[in-house]
Amino acid sequence: MTDLKALIEAVNKGDITAATTETQHAVETGYNPQDILDKGLITAMDEVGENFSKGKIFIPQMLRSAKTMQECMKVLEPLFQEGSVTSKGKIIIGTVKGDLHDIGKNLVSMMMEGAGFTMFDLGVNASPERFVQKAQEIEPDIVAMSALLSTTMPSMRQTVEALKQASIRRKVKVMIGGAPVTEKYAREIEADCYAPDAGSAVIKAKEILGIA
Ligand code: B12
Numbered sequence: 001m002t003d004l005k006a007l008i009e010a011v012n013k014g015d016i017t018a019a020t021t022e023t024q025h026a027v028e029t030g031y032n033p034q035d036i037l038d039k040g041l042i043t044a045m046d047e048v049g050e051n052f053s054k055g056k057i058f059i060p061q062m063l064r065s066a067k068t069m070q071e072c073m074k075v076l077e078p079l080f081q082e083g084s085v086t087s088k089g090k091i092i093i094g095t096v097k098g099d100l101h102d103i104g105k106n107l108v109s110m111m112m113e114g115a116g117f118t119m120f121d122l123g124v125n126a127s128p129e130r131f132v133q134k135a136q137e138i139e140p141d142i143v144a145m146s147a148l149l150s151t152t153m154p155s156m157r158q159t160v161e162a163l164k165q166a167s168i169r170r171k172v173k174v175m176i177g178g179a180p181v182t183e184k185y186a187r188e189i190e191a192d193c194y195a196p197d198a199g200s201a202v203i204k205a206k207e208i209l210g211i212a
Contacts (some may be wrong), residue, residue: 006022008017009048015068020072035039045069048061048066073110080111087117087118089117090140091118092122093144093145096147096153096155097126099192101178106121115205117142117205127152128163131145136168142208144176144177145159150180173209175193175205176194
């Protein structure tokens with residue numbers, strides 16, 4: 001089995017062809033898809049973030065790496081979904097207003113779907129009104145929000161408030177996540193739970209719905 005160095009390097013460079021080939025290669029040589037994701041793709045994106053913070057790369061390069069990661073995820077997606085059967089519940093997920101980061105949100109959505117939940121994805125820049133409107137329409141079990149910017153986290157609180165105003169809050173569980181989000185913040189805004197990554201998001205979702 002080769003290591004994931006070449007994959008990490010390809011994502012860092014934003015080389016889609018090399019990265020998707022390396023992802024496929026890793027699958028074929030017996031890597032667990034979760035390891036390819038955690039030790040390959042996410043490790044690479046952490047390096048990209050660090051390089052961005054240090055001013056070593058700029059937004060176009062960061063975007064290219066993000067796109068590369070998304071293409072690699074397409075290779076992994078069917079492998080995560082192999083176990084899915086009947087629906088465990090309905091989940092609305094979206095990246096909150098003002099925030100355009102969707103890689104982590106998509107990953108959570110993909111893992112939830114793989115675990116048997118039916119997902120309704122609002123995409124990015126989803127306003128509190130949009131969450132409320134969709135919740136009224138489909139009556140979900142969980143409303144899940146993602147934020148990657150500290151400046152957009154307040155929109156999570158506003159969405160919880162909007163759900164209260166619309167008398168929906170008591171009928172749904174609220175789950176939040178994203179790099180700057182914490183357990184403490186979840187308590188502060190009266191969300192039902194926080195999860196630090198896509199894997200634990202699935203575990204927490206089952207827990208709060210009592211189907212663990
Ligand atoms: C890729 C990226 C971008 C891309 C986004 C492309 C896309 N389609 O998503 C682009 C180039 C567009 C971008 C733009 C910007 N970005 Co940016 N970006 C990143 C970067 C490098 C990676 C994010 C990522 O995808 N990580 C990989 C995924 C898998 O991880 P994740 O998102 O954290 O998700 C995991 C968990 O958090 C959790 N999770 C996520 N969502 C949810 C939801 C729920 C319900 C649950 C339970 C769990 C959960 O599970 C996920 C999977 O395990 C980060 C740095 C970093 N390392 O985080 C900066 C970063 C997030 N960006 C940052 C900034 C500042 C910006 C800009 C403001 C830059 C600018 N000056 O214009 C803009 C803002 C645009 C906007 N309005 O949103 C800062 C944020 C600082 C802060 N705390 O506020 C970071 C941290 C970079 C840095 N070090 O400065 N960015």
